[in-house]
Amino acid sequence: MHQLNSLEEALKHFFGHDSFRPGQQRIVEQALQNRDLLIIMPTGGGKSLCFQLPALLKAGLTVVVSPLIALMQDQVDALQDNGIGATFLNSSLNWDAVKSRETAILNGKIKLLYVSPERLLAEKFTPFLERVRSQIGISAFAIDEAHCVSEWGHDFRPEYRQMRQLRQRYPDIPLLALTATATKRVQQDIIQQLTLRQPEIHLASFNRPNLYYEVQAKQKPSYNQLFKLIKSYPEGSGIVYCLSRRTVDEVAFKLQKEGICALPYHAGMSDTDRATNQTRFIRDDAQVMVATIAFGMGINKPDVRFVVHYDLPRNLESYYQESGRAGRDGELAHCTLFYSAADIPRIDYFIEQKPDPQEQRLARQQLRQVIDYAEGSDCRRTIMLRYFGERLQGNCGKCDNCCYPKPVEDWTIEAQKFLSCVARCRERFGIIHTIDVLRGSRKKKIEQYGHHLLSTYGIGKDKSSDAWKMLARSLLHQGLVDETTDGYRVLKLNKLSWEILRKQRSVEIAVTQTPASQAIADVNPRNAEAEILFEKLRKLRKQIADAQSVPPYVVFADSSLKLMAQVQPQTIDAFAQISGVGTHKLTQYGERFVSEIRAFCQEQKLPAPLPSTSQMTTLQLYQQGLSVAEIAAKRSFSSSTIIAHLSELIEMKQPIDLSRLVSPEKQKPIMKVIQTVGAEPLRNLREQLGESFSYEEIRLVRSWWRREQI
Known part of the structure; x- marks a missing residue:
């Protein structure tokens, strides 16, 4: 002591x-x-x-x-x-x-x-x-x-x-x-x-919870984008990292002309000028330091409020270090990366200058990891921490992908196809080769290895190469497949990969939406129900086309039919919103297609299950006006069991007044989050909503939402 x-x-x-x-x-x-x-x-x-x-x-x-x-x-x-x-x-x-x-x-x-x-x-x-x-x-x-x-x-x-x-x-x-x-x-x-x-x-944990990470698509001209961003931080210091000395000088000069006190810093300047500029920045005589990576190692300025990477960094470790110069004081700070695929050849040029082929391979793999980070749709922190061998439970809530999530979809079947292909290629190849096999590519390399004879050859033709890359990235970021780190990007199955292949684990990924005008395959129906409806709509289209002596695609394109099968519009107004439905086609075909969809939806409605004896007992006590705690005490059950009963009763359309259990002002935000990120899993919804919402409240509102979907 x-x-x-x-x-x-x-x-x-x-x-x-x-x-x-x-x-x-x-x-x-x-x-x-x-x-x-x-x-x-x-x-x-x-x-x-x-x-x-x-x-x-x-x-x-x-x-x-x-x-x-x-x-x-x-x-x-x-x-x-x-x-x-x-x-x-x-x-x-x-x-x-x-x-x-x-x-x-x-x-x-x-x-x-x-x-x-x-x-x-x-x-x-x-x-x-x-x-x-x-x-x-x-x-x-x-x-x-x-x-x-x-x-x-x-x-x-x-x-x-x-x-x-x-x-x-x-x-x-x-x-x-x-x-x-x-x-x-x-x-x-x-x-x-x-x-x-x-x-x-x-x-120590690599997680810096006070940093907000975001990636912005680099616009042209990118300087205007940067200026706008810096103007949004009226107070606090910032660092702007650029790839070349010339860019540093240009950006610093332009910012100075706009009235922002910005200083350059790079290895081409004299030691005296660099030291002077660094001192001015550390002492708050200048707001912004525009620098190459020569600036920053060991700079102990705690109140840097923003770090902007004007160009793509060379690897994730550098990015973590450089962006980490923001918010050393533990206060909120922003880390923004401007991403453009046009930056990649510039970095590749630097890599070409390395004399050792192994060093080149390693540098290319590290560059690929940065690109995966920039293009990834998973939580940015999860991607970065995984690089350092650390797992983050749930989403961080402090990055663009968590705060503005892309829709989450179940891609279990696609994941099984992808991992099965990795296994059949004997875990000796990377993402691109695996995708080529899945999409039935005729590249020489595939025939050389005999991979055109594999059972997985061509089973992924229904998806674009970008869609498969999106899945592969997400599998890596979620730790559902591994990759070697010695300069060769070889995929390796792990314990979780085998759980997916054995149908013991499902896969959900955040999906970057693809425009309806893209390949039809990209708007692939998500489940068996949509597949059945799609076939029914194809038959209807064929009847109409035959009657008019025109090819079926003249009536509606496949992409429009697939959207109809997914969205299932049951009114003329909703049908009018489908891509490919113009005013003329709406008048000509609207009623017939809507009738077909409506009839299909009616067929799909299953009779609601009847409550069990135990659920009925809970319902009777609830109708007597007892609270959840009182019902639990009377039945010698935990409150969570009673909540489970009430949630199931709500889904069965039994007479439960939701407002008696969850205040109306709490119902709205819960509904909104469910509509944004989906109903599963419950933990995800809680992380989005925060601790002022209990799991019980979220579960009850989710049941009400599900009931309304039936």
Whole structure:
């Protein structure tokens, strides 16, 4: 208990915080036990404190390896501002400054020294480090931005690979590796490259709940779109990331002309200009920083309210890092990505410049993952967190796909076809090849492998290639199929894939609507009932066409018939809304088609089931005016059982007054959400509505809605 008090007192004393953030205290305790640690904690999670506080509580000097001068400057300024002995040694200092700082270190006045990896491992620096070790001691090496060690990471730096020398030279000094992002593969690579000894791995959640993610289709001209977006944030700083230096200069210049205080930042500028602009931005002398990815690593500005990616980022890890520079203070912030397929060849050009074919393959796969994110219709957070191996339960409610969801449809049969094709191709191919087999492509590659002989060849002709891609993306994002990450996008079935194939699991996907004028296949009827009605309407169309001696499509196109079968309009007004029904055809054929649809709908109505004895008992007590709680007490049942009875009675069209159970002002929003996102599952509806609506209320209103559909 004493240890806890002293740690919290130290935290308050040095940093002014009353309590640790999640995960910090355990990391500090282990660092004080001289353990090797791998700490993965998202931007804004309080990573730096995990090595700074132990450094202050241990004897000797903690050496912090940092890749950027700007990052060192920023951290040292913040520490000195807290009265902590910290300094840095880098190429920006003259000889006198270096000497005076080295003297301060040897006199024990400094607890944290920031250096670059190049300086740390330079031969001429070794004697000084040896003197530090013998005179005052080195308490730990903290390697910040440790993902730079790994060629699988998004920001690989070859000089970081040499850091393994630290372990060889100083085997008894603990190593702490810290990064904001690392996939499982990168984590393993960091451990291996730095030769960490049985490190404790601290993996904080990658979820940043205060960030709102959205993707906007890039318009022409895209500058106007950006200007409008920035004007919608009258207060707060923002960063605009661009792919090229030229774009940075153009956008910054245009924004300045429009009266927005915007500054450029890229590697083509002088160090002085970059440093000046960065300082102006950090100090709120400028609202917007327009930058290439050269800007931002380790920039600790907590109140960035928006980050806009004007061009497509190269991989999801970079996007997570860069967009994550918004909202470090935990307040709401916006992350917007402008997406255009025209950006893809530009990034592909950069990839072509890589000398190693394996690196090219890996970069292309990473680019594909960004495209999948941008084009995906699932929750953006789910897609991003899954990339880091983290599962999000339900939807986040803070991204464009959750707040403005596309219609959800049951695509179980299509998923079974797709996964079956993956299995028959022996899990050795990617999305495009699988789709080619499903759609009966005549590509040479398919015949070479004999895949034109598979039972799944051509069974997906009824869907467009884009529709199959949409399904494939959704299966990946929902974790219903896996994909290799070594540069080759090979699909692999997992436990959930087999559940779908065995009909133990259904698949729902958010569907991007396709215009009625597209291929008929894209407006495929969703269920058996629609298929039957479609056939009836085809027969009617044939009769009319024969009587008039015209081809059937002259009466109505197939796409119109399929829409009729799906929507099932039972009035002339509703029929007039169907795509392909003009005034003339409405007058000529309207009545006959509506009569056919109406007759079909009447046939489909099944007699309502009769309530069970137990349900009847609940109904009688309800009619006596008893509340749900009173009925439950009288029958020795739980309230949820009584709610289940009442829900089922409502669907059976029994005399239940819904307003007695759910207030009318609550009924409306529940109905609205059901009409928007569908009636299943209940959990999804609750997440959309929020905690002020109970599951019981939603269930009762859903039953009423279903009753009205019958």
